[in-house]
Amino acid sequence: MSTNNSRRDFLSIATAGAALALLEPEQALAASETKSALVTTLPDAFSTEHAAKPLSFDPAKLDGLSEKLIRSHWENNYGGSVKALNAVKKKLASFREDADLPAFVYNDLKREHLLRTGSVVLHELYFSNLGSTAKPEAALRNLIGSAFGSFETWEKEFRRIGAGLSGGSGWVTLGLNLHTGLLENYWQWDHLHAPAATMPILVLDMYEHSYQMDYGAAAPAYLDAFFRNIHWESVASRLNTALKLLALARQST
Numbered sequence: 091m092s093t094n095n096s097r098r099d100f101l102s103i104a105t106a107g108a109a110l111a112l113l114e115p116e117q118a119l120a121a122s123e124t125k126s127a128l129v130t131t132l133p134d135a136f137s138t139e140h141a142a143k144p145l146s147f148d149p150a151k152l153d154g155l156s157e158k159l160i161r162s163h164w165e166n167n168y169g170g171s172v173k174a175l176n177a178v179k180k181k182l183a184s185f186r187e188d189a190d191l192p193a194f195v196y197n198d199l200k201r202e203h204l205l206r207t208g209s210v211v212l213h214e215l216y217f218s219n220l221g222s223t224a225k226p227e228a229a230l231r232n233l234i235g236s237a238f239g240s241f242e243t244w245e246k247e248f249r250r251i252g253a254g255l256s257g258g259s260g261w262v263t264l265g266l267n268l269h270t271g272l273l274e275n276y277w278q279w280d281h282l283h284a285p286a287a288t289m290p291i292l293v294l295d296m297y298e299h300s301y302q303m304d305y306g307a308a309a310p311a312y313l314d315a316f317f318r319n320i321h322w323e324s325v326a327s328r329l330n331t332a333l334k335l336l337a338l339a340r341q342s343t
């Protein structure tokens with residue numbers, strides 16, 4: 091889908107976005123123009139290999155985040171998680187038919203599976219919401235602002251959560267919860283702490299590897315750089331998709 095089409099689709103949703111959650115399921119479904127299709131097959135959970143997704147932007151052109159930092163983060167931290175996830179899944183596949191394997195041993199692998207899956211997904215979301223210096227469009231600002239009182243209030247809380255994670259590890263996620271219908275900022279201590287039933291809209295990596303090479307312990311400077319490089323069109327596209335899924339979720343409850 092082209093950038094103009096993505097923007098037009100989002101604007102059509104954003105115009106009525108704040109009211110969408112108040113509609114009856116049938117009305118919400120029609121408003122989002124969501125079409126359902128019967129899925130008859132899915133990829134095999136054990137044999138599917140994960141491949142690292144390439145960066146969607148030129149890391150040499152970010153404002154305040156060096157190419158060296160981004161490439162190291164992508165190759166070593168994200169790339170390492172992709173390799174680890176594939177290794178864990180191979181182990182799980184090999185033990186699938188082993189009736190003698192103690193359940194607690196298998197569950198150690200499943201915990202690692204959960205951890206590595208979280209790392210891969212969150213890193214991919216993080217990198218894909220970077221790469222632009224453009225400001226968010228008014229429709230997106232207004233829609234986010236409607237959930238927090240103002241766009242500035244949302245940003246202040248998002249930054250505050252990030253600052254609280256500095257010097258350690260974790261993620262900050264702006265997400266639309268498909269169960270509650272709320273757009274909220276979430277604190278995540280590690281790759282395991284994902285908010286239930288929530289579609290990520292904007293993801294911030296606060297592990298030290300995401301900024302230490304450029305900023306040392308100066309996490310607030312990293313937060314400033316992150317906000318200067320957000321790809322707001324990706325954020326708008328995710329919110330557009332989440333609103334459509336919210337309509338579907340409300341239809342099924």
